[in-house]
Amino acid sequence: MESMFDISGKVAVVTGAGGVLGGSIAASLMKAGAKVVALDIRQENLDKRVDELKQIHNDVIGIAGNVLDLDNLKDLARQIKEKWNTVDILVNCAGGNVPGATLREDQTVFDMKIEDWQKVTDLNTNGTVYPCLAFGELMAEQGSGSIINISSMATYSAITRVPGYSVSKTGINIFTQWLATEMALKFGEKVRVNAIAPGFFIGDQNRAVLINPDGSYTERSKKVLARTPMKRFGDISELNGAVQFLCSDAATFITGVILPVDGGFTAFSGV
Numbered sequence: 001m002e003s004m005f006d007i008s009g010k011v012a013v014v015t016g017a018g019g020v021l022g023g024s025i026a027a028s029l030m031k032a033g034a035k036v037v038a039l040d041i042r043q044e045n046l047d048k049r050v051d052e053l054k055q056i057h058n059d060v061i062g063i064a065g066n067v068l069d070l071d072n073l074k075d076l077a078r079q080i081k082e083k084w085n086t087v088d089i090l091v092n093c094a095g096g097n098v099p100g101a102t103l104r105e106d107q108t109v110f111d112m113k114i115e116d117w118q119k120v121t122d123l124n125t126n127g128t129v130y131p132c133l134a135f136g137e138l139m140a141e142q143g144s145g146s147i148i149n150i151s152s153m154a155t156y157s158a159i160t161r162v163p164g165y166s167v168s169k170t171g172i173n174i175f176t177q178w179l180a181t182e183m184a185l186k187f188g189e190k191v192r193v194n195a196i197a198p199g200f201f202i203g204d205q206n207r208a209v210l211i212n213p214d215g216s217y218t219e220r221s222k223k224v225l226a227r228t229p230m231k232r233f234g235d236i237s238e239l240n241g242a243v244q245f246l247c248s249d250a251a252t253f254i255t256g257v258i259l260p261v262d263g264g265f266t267a268f269s270g271v
């Protein structure tokens with residue numbers, strides 16, 4: 001029986017595929033039968049990831065590239081179109097916090113170096129906008145495609161210590177809505193743009209602020225869990241279903257949404 005969640009044979013570009021979320025999402029798309037272009041700026045992460053992904057099947061290409069290089073992304077889009085004839089899915093996982101842009105407990109916002117602010121906002125805003133422009137243009141020409149951006153819990157209400165990250169991820173929310181609207185109005189209903197907003201998952205970027213060296217939870221972790229009705233952190237694999245759903249025909253009337261995957265964090269006032 002054909003499943004409405006079927007994405008087999010689709011061509012997916014995953015940026016930041018060398019990282020925690022991008023790696024898990026790329027593997028899940030491949031297990032569902034998609035072909036994957038794994039893009040990352042760090043060659044060593046990428047090589048390791050591509051070796052892992054090849055264990056699933058052989059339709060994977062690793063590209064060392066920078067999501068902030070629009071011309072290069074446009075070239076890449078054309079090359080993929082030549083090789084595989086289409087780009088159906090773009091998942092924008094490159095991003096995250098930048099050392100220096102996360103304030104220490106003893107710092108205030110006035111201690112933040114403006115270069116760090118610029119780095120984190122550039123990566124998390126343009127690092128999603130540019131791939132959307134490069135691959136989105138191709139989808140617009142084809143008249144079909146699905147873009148998934150990665151938002152954050154830091155866009156619903158203020159989360160201390162990460163001002164630049166919060167501002168740029170909030171920009172991703174409105175850009176997702178804006179581009180979804182633009183695509184549907186000007187290029188037809190089959191080009192859809194959505195985002196997922198991951199709750200709290202322990203990854204390389206936030207391990208130090210959530211877990212003490214002795215393995216116990218930090219005070220910040222305890223605050224997160226107090227606001228999470230499910231009383232646990234997420235497992236990275238719990239984002240994969242939401243991505244596949246949004247890319248599949250099960251979501252043909254869904255565009256411009258920011259879907260929280262958060263154990264109830266955004267639903268709960270804490271009281």
Ligand code: NAD
Pocket residue numbers: 015016017018019020021022039040041042045065066067068092093094095096097123127150151152153197198199200201202203204205206
């Ligand atoms: P990660 O650091 O493990 O992965 C990010 C990847 O992006 C890395 O492999 C890095 O090399 C790559 N990258 C960085 N700059 C790049 C550039 N200019 N061009 C191409 N690649 C580049 O991070 P992650 O935990 O997998 O997070 C992925 C996304 O999910 C980020 O946008 C992050 O903000 C978001 N997110 C993560 C969590 C979490 O709990 N891990 C929660 C909410 C949102």
